Amino acid sequence: MIRNILFDMDNCLYPESSGLCNEMNKRISSFTAELLSVSFEEAVALRKKNVKTFGTTLKWLESTRGFTAIDEYNRVIHPANVEDFLKPSRNLKKMLNDLSCRLSVLTNAPAMHAERVLGYLDISSCFENILDLGFCDTMGKPHKHTFEKALEVCGYEINHTLFLDDVPEYLTPFREMGGEVLLVDESGRHTDKNIPSITNILQLPEFLEAPVC
Numbered sequence: 752m753i754r755n756i757l758f759d760m761d762n763c764l765y766p767e768s769s770g771l772c773n774e775m776n777k778r779i780s781s782f783t784a785e786l787l788s789v790s791f792e793e794a795v796a797l798r799k800k801n802v803k804t805f806g807t808t809l810k811w812l813e814s815t816r817g818f819t820a821i822d823e824y825n826r827v828i829h830p831a832n833v834e835d836f837l838k839p840s841r842n843l844k845k846m847l848n849d850l851s852c853r854l855s856v857l858t859n860a861p862a863m864h865a866e867r868v869l870g871y872l873d874i875s876s877c878f879e880n881i882l883d884l885g886f887c888d889t890m891g892k893p894h895k896h897t898f899e900k901a902l903e904v905c906g907y908e909i910n911h912t913l914f915l916d917d918v919p920e921y922l923t924p925f926r927e928m929g930g931e932v933l934l935v936d937e938s939g940r941h942t943d944k945n946i947p948s949i950t951n952i953l954q955l956p957e958f959l960e961a962p963v964c
Contacts, residue, residue, distance in 0.1 A: 753852055753931060753959060755907040758878075759892075759916040760858040760865060764843070764952055765872065767917065767937045771836035778828045779808050786812070803920075806891040807859050813889060821889070829864040833871050840872070846953055847877040855880035855905045857898075857914070859891040880905050892921040898928060915955070919944040933958060 784794035
């Protein structure tokens with residue numbers, strides 16, 4: 752029985768097609784290219800390789816490059832003009848408020864971005880906890896320690912908790928720990944991952960009404 756839900760935020764509580772995450776990814780690669788004095792293409796390849804180990808580009812740069820300018824990184828990477836990408840949805844807020852579960856957010860984004868996005872979408876009040884990248888010392892998903900700490904902070908038992916994310920590689924460890932998972936896959940490009948999925952967050956109540964395997 753699902754009693755608690757952990758939500759990813761970017762490309763999960765708003766659609767991937769908004770373009771916000773795509774913009775942030777471009778900014779991260781450009782920032783990395785300038786920092787390491789490599790081409791944009793090389794930066795993309797290096798990020799892809801190292802994020803598998805470190806969880807986030809920021810953690811990789813911190814751990815192997817001695818990078819410490821975290822505030823500057825967050826300011827450059829995360830657009831202040833989220834209103835150019837996102838559209839508030841009354842249906843989203845109502846859906847979240849109507850759920851009978853306890854709700855929290857677990858995001859690899861910094862608090863400044865989480866507060867900005869959730870505030871613009873007018874859904875901050877729907878969540879008991881908003882756990883950002885800083886709460887776990889920038890380790891982030893998909894590290895087991897991050898999930899364990901999130902569950903502890905929220906007071907959730909994993910066997911009664913559903914975790915939603917748009918990245919299959921973030922969901923697999925949580926499922927291996929004993930939790931339930933749901934992929935938000937707007938474009939349907941992850942149909943080969945053997946993970947239950949929806950294409951839009953508003954389909955969540957329908958998923959919860961079905962038996963969870």
